[in-house]
Amino acid sequence: MTGALWLIATICFVLAIYPVTLYPLTLSFARKRIPNRTSPVDPRPTLAICMSAYMEERTIVSKIESLLAMAKLYGPARIYVYVDGSSDRTAELLESYRDRIELVVSEARSGKTAGLNRLVELSTEEMLTFTDANVNAPPDSLVTLLQRFTDPMVAAVSARLIFANNSESGTSGSTALYWDMEETVKRMESDTIGLVGVDGALFMIRRSAYVAAPNELIDDLYVSLMVTLNGGLVVSEGSVLVEERNASRWQEEFQRKRRIACQAINVHRTLWPRLRKLPTGQLYGYLAHRVLKWIAPFNIALSALLFWVGFALWVGFAPAMSLVMAGLAIVLALSAAGLRYARGVLSAVTSLIGVGLGVLDSVALGRTYTTWTPAPSIRV
Template sequence: MLSTPFTATLTLLALALLALAGHCFVFYPLSLRLFCRKAPKPALSPALAPRPSLAICLSAYNEEKVIVAKVERLLEVARAYGPATIHVYADAPSDRTVALLEPYADRIDLVVGKARAGKTYGMNLLVERSESELILFTDANVESDNGCAVELARPFADPTIGCVTAHLIYSNRRESPTSAIGALYWRLEEAIKRIESHTVGVIGVDGAMFMLRRSLYQPPPPHLIDDLYLSLRVLIAGARIHSADHVRVFERSAVGAVEEKQRKRRIACQAANVHRVLWPELRRMPWLQLYAYLSHRVMKWLTPFFLGAGALCLIAAVALAYGAAMATAVVAAGLAALLIGHSLEVRPFSALSSATLSLAGVAAGVLESLFTRRTYTVWDPALSIRAETLSLNHGKSGGPNAR
């Protein structure tokens, strides 16, 4: 048995690594609340004022379960907004997506790809085909109120605002342990975005629904994911990203743990690719924004590595303090809990298992980006995220009085 000081050093190192793992979700938002001056609220245009022209862009692959309801809702969104056009790119779907879209060809700008080229390629093409001051990006499986575009456009009356994002809520958190973990994680993300919006500005957006000034649009390379790339470009340009927290949009979280692991792997790889490409410009941002970017958008993807290293240090400390047999018993108990959770879906072990698989997916995706340069230009969406139809029954989720 080694000396107690060495055991204490390992324990302190483990605690430091665990603190780094929690920085993005605990210490970073706390630091913004405690030490950052509140940013002035953006000047909103009057609700009935003339609105800037808008292009609504949607890239879809195999979306036969939701595409009709989505287009119907976008038509309502466009009518409520006024000067808006709808542009849909079908990325060579293998299901009935195109057949379901064709009856709308007289009301939307429909482009059908002959071969799969990916979401980003499709979005770039749609933006090229449109002429508008603002661009709204959304995903096929996202539910919204018909007033969402009206509310997202209002902060653009403030010339410092370059992008406005909606508040995403996962609607099926009670469906499985995996969807519950996914919904909890996203509630944390939205809470961080809300704090950022009131201080340094939101650091990057997700693709569920966001609006962008055309003047700030720089076409992403087709192999990079568009939402993160475009929103980080807004920051590089010196503009702010605002979270319209009252504009609620809804989508389903993945239900199966293995399915969610693969999804997290893809997203982490795509994010790491964007960070590598934009880092030479991002590192020149003002120090406060750079701190926010590193804390939220970089350290988040390093969480599984901090947790893994911290766990190894704790196990080593246990082995030194209590012997190898005790350390082996701790490892065996942890593995048994994961196995019970994954195989038997017994709570709370099932939640622990789902979270561990998601973190493993994140780690795999980051390593994939760094060492194999994989891009995920095209991918198949998780099946459980697509319900049979979009229910569109969340009431006034995008209205000005939504809470």
């Protein structure tokens, strides 16, 4: 009985860590490699740079100045900004840029996706770029991303995201460590089967490949998955490093993970009838990288429970419970004493709980998180 429980627990644990361990290992054995074709594009196609902003008065001026520098270096580019019902000075600060950008200010909140959809409808350019208001990018980012479109199969290109405040807290450190693993997986994915979904920090897409997301769904995952579903190739350009802050408080990271997981599952539920018909390699990538990642909290919880029950059957329930309580007390004590690694462990656990609750939000409650408030520590 104990052996059977431990075997099932081991399987659950392996499935939980599969997306960042065995999955990239399997990609390393892939025979097919996507060539990294890059060359200067002349003349450059027209480009619309689209951004939705909410409560960004601390960063909006520096962000717009950065986008203006990027657009100037690119050439035929126009900046489109949507302000989503901000009650701070975001819209006010942008007024002085009306002669250089297309500015759309909404008095009511509609959500990021609705705002970006309005900007795309307003624009006419051949290429589209999406970025977040809190992301810092080098001036030549757009020029470098465009060079990947030399390959006619490439329909969308994503930059590589790194976090600027890794050492600020246990929470920011554990999140950055996880994200470094994610970016490693993405690079391998990009070189073999193509990216299965992108994040919205900075990515460029052909207008002909763009399919607008429903307003209640998150735009970056939906748009990039639709590119794949329609036969286009999504790749990562690792030489373009963009930077942002991540949440430094565990409460903020918990809420962020919950929201992101819920939004991701909503996209999955909407597109699954088409996703399940993907070619074998891409379907494997989607299931191994995305789906297993979203259900990892449940696999970890089941694995821990089965390991504990098996251990309790072996040594007795009282000693097994005492061991668990002692371990928990040690981690809490070390965290209270300010040990960063202990706080990182607690933050990782709360993040996993957030992901699990986000999945349940989508499946059981039908939540959408169409609008949300950014974590304060991200906007410092």
